[in-house]
Amino acid sequence: MKKLIIATRGSKLALWQSEFVKAELEKAHPGLEVELSVMMTKGDKILDVALAKIGGKGLFTKELEEAMLRGEAHIAVHSLKDVPMAFPEGLKLGVITKREDVRDAMLSEKYASLEALPLGAVVGTTSLRRRMQLLKLRPDFVIKNLRGNVNTRIRKLKEGEFDAIILASAGINRLGLSAEVNYFTPISKEVMIPASGQAALGIEIVCDAEVERLVSVLNDEDAIIETRVERDFVTILEGGCQVPIGVNAELCGDALHVKAILGLPDGSEMLSEAITTTRAEYASVGKALAQKVIDRGAKALLERAEQIALNEIF
Missing domain, CATH: 3.30.160.40 (Porphobilinogen deaminase, C-terminal domain)
Structure with missing residues (x-):
């Protein structure tokens, strides 16, 4: 195989992840051309409704999977926490990469920690997992939905819509955005248990032995065990x-x-x-x-x- 096509979403984080995989594959396989095919998913288009109401994680993978099944791409790079547990016939999870920081993080312009937030603070997240654990810690919090890509969410914070927002540390670290806000504070796993697969990339592939061989160099044994x-x-x-x-x-x-x-x-x-x-x-x-x-x-x-x-x- 001389050319491998990656189906990817167009957000900055999705592109960073796909570009990272592209560079690693080209380094591991001199002579292999890796191309990105950028597309928009339903999850990228519907930003005013909580994910739980419109179908959940598959909203960010379906269009990429359909492109792969049509033969228009060989692999798709996802944040593993967004990858559903089951795969369409003809596709499978081929790679789980080394994990970044698995913790969630609080971002704020005024407050250095969850404990420092004032009574009735407005905290942004669309994750039901984060909502549950935040309200366990501080029932006084007002939790508001926060959709959009990482940069959009940070912009909403800076515009004053929220006292704090909760994002995955891994995404902030990968994009180098910690300096965009006054306070970037990872949250201890004793306070907030992360999502399944958080901080690992999952590479979904077509069921093809040559494709699997090419991408397998990116597997990380510890990440495979933990996320399994x-x-x-x-x-x-x-x-x-x-x-x-x-x-x-x-x-x-x-x-x-x-x-x-x-x-x-x-x-x-x-x-x-x-x-x-x-x-x-x-x-x-x-x-x-x-x-x-x-x-x-x-x-x-x-x-x-x-x-x-x-x-x-x-």
Whole structure:
């Protein structure tokens, strides 16, 4: 194969991610030409409605997948946290890259931390997972939806629509935007458990042995293990973007630490679990942890959470 085509969204972060993969592939395979095919997804077009109400994560991948299935592209580069658990026939998850900082972060023009925010502070996020954990910490917060690409969200903060906004640290770091605001403060995982797959890139590929061989050089073993645990947990719970689920697996040498949280979007009811095991046991850990919360009533709680997300204003 002499030419590989990447289907990508047109946001600055999506383009950074695709350009990064392009450069890495061209470096690993001298003589290989890598081209970007930029397209707009439904998730990029509908910016005034919460994701939970219009279909969740697949809104950012469907058009890219359709282009791949038509033979117009070979791979698509996604933030792994935005990648659905199931794939259309003919496509699969081919690569999981080394993770950036997995933490969420608070951005603000006036306040240095969540604790420093005033009573009734307006905080921007569209993530039900973040909403739940913010309101658990500070029930006084007023949570407002925040859609658009990273630069748009920062602009809205700077224009005074919010006292603070919550974004993934990884995206800010990749785009070098931390200096765009007065305060960029990563949030401890003890306070806010990240999303499944956060800070890793997931490369979706057509089911083709040569394409898989070319991109496999970008796989990271630790990221594959950690995100497998996280995605198994979410898959067993049948949880998508419409429900608040946080899960993070972290390898420390041979030890594997996993924390998870789920509940209602307003933070009024939650279940949390943690488990420590070994690297060798990773293939069963996500499922085992999911079963623990299922035994405590997780399925019914998530059904209620989904109804709230679909029927209430957010």
